[in-house]
Amino acid sequence: MDENQGPAKRRIPPEAVDLYTRYIHGEVGRRDFLKGINRFAVAGLSAAAIVEALMPNYALGQQVRKDDERITASYETIPSPNGNGQIRGYFVRPFSQTTRSEKPTKLPAVLVIHENRGLNPHTEDVARRFALENFIAFAPDALTSVGGYPSDDFKGGQLFAKIDRPKMTQDFVASAQWLKAHALGNGKVCVTGFCFGGGMCNTLATILGADLAAAAPFYGGAPPAEEVPKIKAAILVASRGARRGASEGISGVRGGIEEEQHPLRGSHLAQFGSRFLQ
Numbered sequence: 001m002d003e004n005q006g007p008a009k010r011r012i013p014p015e016a017v018d019l020y021t022r023y024i025h026g027e028v029g030r031r032d033f034l035k036g037i038n039r040f041a042v043a044g045l046s047a048a049a050i051v052e053a054l055m056p057n058y059a060l061g062q063q064v065r066k067d068d069e070r071i072t073a074s075y076e077t078i079p080s081p082n083g084n085g086q087i088r089g090y091f092v093r094p095f096s097q098t099t100r101s102e103k104p105t106k107l108p109a110v111l112v113i114h115e116n117r118g119l120n121p122h123t124e125d126v127a128r129r130f131a132l133e134n135f136i137a138f139a140p141d142a143l144t145s146v147g148g149y150p151s152d153d154f155k156g157g158q159l160f161a162k163i164d165r166p167k168m169t170q171d172f173v174a175s176a177q178w179l180k181a182h183a184l185g186n187g188k189v190c191v192t193g194f195c196f197g198g199g200m201c202n203t204l205a206t207i208l209g210a211d212l213a214a215a216a217p218f219y220g221g222a223p224p225a226e227e228v229p230k231i232k233a234a235i236l237v238a239s240r241g242a243r244r245g246a247s248e249g250i251s252g253v254r255g256g257i258e259e260e261q262h263p264l265r266g267s268h269l270a271q272f273g274s275r276f277l278q
Contacts, residue, residue, distance in 0.1 A: 020054040024117070064131075087175060094131050113194075113200045202223045
């Protein structure tokens with residue numbers, strides 16, 4: 001490798017990516033994370049440069065601006081009587097939905113579920129991307145009951161760990177039911193999510209049954225085997241063999257329902273799918 005290459009052009013060691021994953025999921029503390037990163041520093045690629053490369057740059061990754069004229073967006077708070085009382089989320093739809101005619105066109109809906117850090121800018125951006133694909137989308141914030149996403153992923157992960165998991169699940173159930181009944185929707189609801197969000201996709205598929213049209217989990221835990229027969233939705237599973245535990249959700253649905261698998265081999269990043277219910 002040319003030592004004159006900048007840090008951005010050097011490949012970050014997979015072990016460093018895995019260490020960051022463990023850090024952001026609370027498995028190791030900040031001190032141990034930084035100490036571990038020092039092991040991967042080489043000439044032309046300092047530990048500081050590795051840390052900077054691993055940390056999310058939401059502004060750089062944004063694909064659709066919040067003020068894009070092609071969308072209509074708002075923050076909505078909906079009741080969740082079986083969960084934490086209420087949950088707030090980002091609701092976005094095509095601007096053309098209510099401007100193309102006097103009677104708004106009813107569109108399919110997508111529930112976008114974040115990772116274990118709360119409703120960060122990336123998840124909101126994903127919701128906007130769905131709006132540009134002619135869906136209405138709702139991205140709930142599981143951290144609503146503890147003040148919402150704190151604009152810091154690590155702090156968000158710490159808050160996430162404090163929330164009652166069964167109540168959190170019911171918050172997402174309420175979100176899906178709200179979307180299904182929404183006046184601007186056509187009654188078809190899909191759910192997608194990454195990591196924790198992927199596991200929640202699987203969980204919602206077992207709980208909602210025929211009320212869920214499709215689910216696209218990106219990684220995430222599998223539902224209990226005895227719950228799999230309750231799944232009526234179409235399932236698209238995206239996995240990556242390179243990540244520890246990345247395929248754990250696949251075996252839980254295999255054999256119980258028809259599935260389509262899309263391994264993302266050799267990749268440390270994934271992008272939410274967006275071609276459902278068209």
